[in-house]
Amino acid sequence: MQRFIFRKKKEITFLSGALIILAFISKFAFQNVELFNWALIIASIIGVAPIAIQAYQALRVKVVSIDVLVTIAVAGAFLIRNFEESAIVTFLFLFGAYLEQRTLNQTRSAIKELTELAPESALKQMENGEFEEVDVDDVDEGDILLVKTGAKVPVDGTVITGEGHINEASITGESVPVSKKKDSQVFAGTILENGTIQIVADRVGEDTTFGKIIELVEEAQDSKSKTERFIDRFSKYYTPAVLIFAFVVWLISRDVELAITILVLGCPGALVIGVPVSNVAGIGNGARNGVLLKGSEVIQSFSKVDTVVFDKTGTLTIGNPEVADTEIYGDNMDEVFSYLASVERESDHPLAKAIVNHIGEINLYPVEKTDVVKGGGIVANVNNHRIAVGNVKLMEAENVLLNEKARADIARLEGKGNSLVLTAVDGELKVLMGIRDQIRPGVKEDLQKLKALGVKNLIVLSGDNQGTVDLVSSELGLTEAYGHMLPEDKSAHIAKLQEKGQVVAFVGDGVNDSPSLALADIGIAMGGGTDVAIETSDIVLMNSDFSRLPHALGLTKATASNMRQNIIIAVGVVIILLTFVFTKEWMNMTIGMLAHEGSILVVILNGMRLIRYKLR
The missing domain is CATH 2.70.150.10 (Calcium-transporting ATPase, cytoplasmic transduction domain A)
Incomplete structure (x- = not known):
């Protein structure tokens, strides 16, 4: 029976509405009071049925829900033979729920569109x-x-x-x-x-990038922020308090109608639904625009960010560097380049790819005993020679002599903004390469948008040399720039910023910078659809599109503001209604329920504005 009633809830709503219309037509057009009363009695009974069932289910798990308040209010109105209000209140409650569901479905349209795209x-x-x-x-x-x-x-x-x-x-x-x-x-x-x-x-299946995106958006839309958890706890105690308050009012006034009107007016429906609808709409907008926001807690934190820290390569720059300068310090270079290409082809690092592309087709050797030196480079054995490929620190660690010419070349290439890769064979420097990466088009304008949105500090942390980092910083107008940073140096710097009270977002590639992504208040991955980028961060900018970052920040600020607006609307309506019930004679159950359902629709429609949000 319960399943049947819930399945036919929409039909019950419209039948109840039709009976109310019939009642008023019979009274005012035909002066048939008996038909008027019976139509309202039937409308009250069928209308309260699904509400009463939900109230019973809530009480079974020891929860005093909104349905409990409405059921008691309708029963009270029925007992004092106020059939008009009992019928209209049940209809408004059911019709409001119907409209809420329809509009809420629109806020989840982004995930619906995604699931419909699933092959x-x-x-x-x-x-x-x-x-x-x-x-x-x-x-x-x-x-x-x-x-x-x-x-x-x-797949x-x-x-x-x-x-x-x-x-x-x-x-x-x-x-x-x-x-x-x-x-x-x-x-x-x-x-x-x-x-x-x-x-x-x-x-295949859920392991595909598309499957993971759907899973992330679903989890994000279902997750709850601290604000939502607080409201859930608040409503758990607030609703019984309304019931007790109404009972106390009845004890003092012996006015049943006043008591049941308080039950209706005190319903916290708009408060309960206001924050989740903003959260769902904001996350849906992000999903449509290539920004994956992993939950409403992320929205709250990112909206408060005042410091954004960037990795350089692949974030501020395109990530496809090319060899711009080459200095040679020995002979038999064909063999040296063969050793170098053999080592670098085994690496996925952008600088390694640039070197392999620059050298081109060449004889390759098997590589043995490869040792990746964190923040330094690679040391390996090739054709019975010890090959060291990396930065100046690695050369010093390998006791490679850097003569005056080499040091002058290093300073000159650094001054031009090159990333440096040195190659030593058996402890002797053979090649110095200067590799440059191009700044992403439009990044400077995007950084200005971040400043306009309230970000005070724009910082770059890079493992590259200081000269290169300074040039990038100067061109983009960054606040601070630090080079020669190992992964642990980056995370330590972020910790220092947080100790100063700054709310820090870190933007990186999601692979080399995972410690910083995890430590920052918000980790943002430039995700070209990679597993690591999707899994390790709080926000993913799909297709590594930097221009989505200002949209993401603007969207989270708009969403957080929207949540606050909905809380103010919900609380404000309840306070005004409860004030009016004691000060205005015209306030009754019907007007109260109309205002209650109206406030719910207002917060839903206010939240739905986020679906169409665009950064101006």
Whole structure:
């Protein structure tokens, strides 16, 4: 029976409304008082049924909910034969709940859109070599899949044959199609706009980048901030207090109608729903715009940030450096470059990739006993030679002699803003390379927007040399710049800033800077859809798009402000209504319920404004 009533709640609401309309027509058009009363009695009974069931379920778990207050109020009105108010109050309560659900569904539209983009089937290569359509859950890692024009990519994978252009808006927020060819990475949920490709499945199901994004947004929208937890605790005690207050008023005044009116007016519905709706709408806006906010606690913390610390490479700069200068200090350089390329091709560091690209096709050797020196470089054995590749600190640690010319070259290249990579073979310096990275387009304007949003300190911490860091800082107008920073130096500097009372956000790549991302009040990853970036930070800027950072800060400030507005609206309405019940003769249950439901809709609509938020 309970399930039937809940399933038909919408129909009950509109039936109740129709009976109320019938009642008033019968009274004013036909002066039929008996039909008027019976229509209101039936409307009261069917209307209170779902409310009373929810009240009973709440009382079973020892919770005095809003439904309990409304049920008692309606029962009281019914007992004093005020059928008009009992019917109208139940209808307004049910109709308000219906409108709340509809509008709340809109605030969750972002996650709904994401889940609708999730692929359901795939064309999988079977044992006979033919491709057959299967459920996406039947795809395993290593399977070969065919993706045709207009189809969704079913899993994360690597292109093995074919070419095409893919719309990656579901992952990156960018709708401009991205060219894909052999060895390109593709992501589940993206759409192949033209071409045909075959891919090998790398990650499937919930392990795909798209699956993790959906999981993160769902978790974020369901998480609760300190404010929400406080309101939950407050309403737990507030609602019984309203019940006791109404009972005390009845004891003193013996006015049943006044007591049940207080029950209706004191309902904290808008207060309970006001903060969550702002939270859900704000997170939904972020998801639409390539900003993953991991919960309402993140929103509160980031909105208060006054210091933003940046990693340099791949954050303020593009992260695709190129070799700009080369100084040679020995002979037989073909062999030296072979050793250097052999060592660097095993590294994913941007500087290593730049060196490999610069050297080009060359004879390679097996690399043995590789030792990665944190904040220094790499030491390895190649063709029975000890090869050291890294910065000046590594050369000093390896007791490599740096003569006057080498030191002069180092100073000159540092002065030009180069990152330095030195190569020594068996303790003797052979090559010095100066590598430069380009500053991201538009970063300077984005930093100005951060300042306009109230960020006082913009700091860069980099493992690069001080000369390079100073040049970047000067060009971008940063507050402070520090070079030669190891990962532990960065986290120590962040701790010092926090000791001074600053609220610190750290922006990095989510891999090398994980200690700083974890220590900062807010860790922000420039996530090109990588696992580490998504997992280790509080906020992810999809597609490594720096321009999303001002939007993220503006959005969190707007969301935090929206939450405060909703709390003020909710508390203000209750105070005004309770004041009016003792000072105004026209205040009654019906007006109180209308104002109560109206306040709930106001806070929901106020929260929904965040869905369309854009940084001005």
